[in-house]
Amino acid sequence: MRWRAYGEHAALLDCDSLTQTIAAHATIAATRPDGVAELVPGARSLLVVETPGSGALAAVRELLSGADLEHPPGGEPREITLDVTYDGEDLELVAQDAGVSTKDVVRLHTDAVYTVAFTGFAPGFGYLTGLPEPLRQPRLPTPRTRVPPGSVGIAGEFTGVYPRVSPGGWRLIGHTRAVLFDPRADPPALLAPGDRVRFRSAG
CATH class of the missing domain: 2.40.100.10 (Cyclophilin-like)
Incomplete structure (x- = not known):
């Protein structure tokens, strides 16, 4: 995975596969660090938008750096x-x-x-x-x-x-x-x- 800046208050996560994108999205959505304004998944990417000044992007990067994306949280989907x-x-x-x-x-x-x-x-x-x-x-x-x-x-x-x-x-x-x-x-x-x-x- 690779992070890229996307404007002043967002970052784009380039993923290795669709499975990895889904896992990263599920991991962030399960904990939803304070200040995460929007998550926009794609086929091989995930856009993370933060509320200005919240520090959410740093929190998300730290969260994913230690996450087990092979076994993301399941939750109870609709x-x-x-x-x-x-x-x-x-x-x-x-x-x-x-x-x-x-x-x-x-x-x-x-x-x-x-x-x-x-x-x-x-x-x-x-x-x-x-x-x-x-x-x-x-x-x-x-x-x-x-x-x-x-x-x-x-x-x-x-x-x-x-x-x-x-x-x-x-x-x-x-x-x-x-x-x-x-x-x-x-x-x-x-x-x-x-x-x-x-x-x-x-x-």
């Missing part, structure tokens, strides 16, 4: 279940590339328990880890210009749900009616880093 209709445009393609039936794709996707590693791309979009190996497939060669809201997709090691209409290159396997982002809600995003997510077939 668990969210999303009902999905598995009728995505790429369901047959995913099944073909995985060498299984479409029913097996649904079974594999719904049997797994996922963790929100980080959010981004669009407000409310969570990158979920825990995708079974046969479903870890590349993005589409040519992204779609319009992906409907609620579309459930897979790409690489991640699965996720498009919270609003947007371009996208993930392989679509279904859709959900769940609202992933509502600016009037508190909090506005349904998913947050560290949450556990399950998908349930809606038939």
Whole structure:
């Protein structure tokens, strides 16, 4: 891991892997040193923002220097279940590339328990880890210009749900009616880093 200054009141931790990022985030979130204003995880990085004058960045660096990131604190994460209709445009393609039936794709996707590693791309979009190996497939060669809201997709090691209409290159396997982002809600995003997510077939 390597720290880099990020303005006057923040630091960026470059991590060696997504697993290390998740562990560092969980370690800081479990103790939350005074003055930590914001934690923003990414695929291989973690941004730590402090309240000016709090000394939180120094406290976080000391905390992680002695932390066992191989066995981070578990805690009791929120668990969210999303009902999905598995009728995505790429369901047959995913099944073909995985060498299984479409029913097996649904079974594999719904049997797994996922963790929100980080959010981004669009407000409310969570990158979920825990995708079974046969479903870890590349993005589409040519992204779609319009992906409907609620579309459930897979790409690489991640699965996720498009919270609003947007371009996208993930392989679509279904859709959900769940609202992933509502600016009037508190909090506005349904998913947050560290949450556990399950998908349930809606038939």
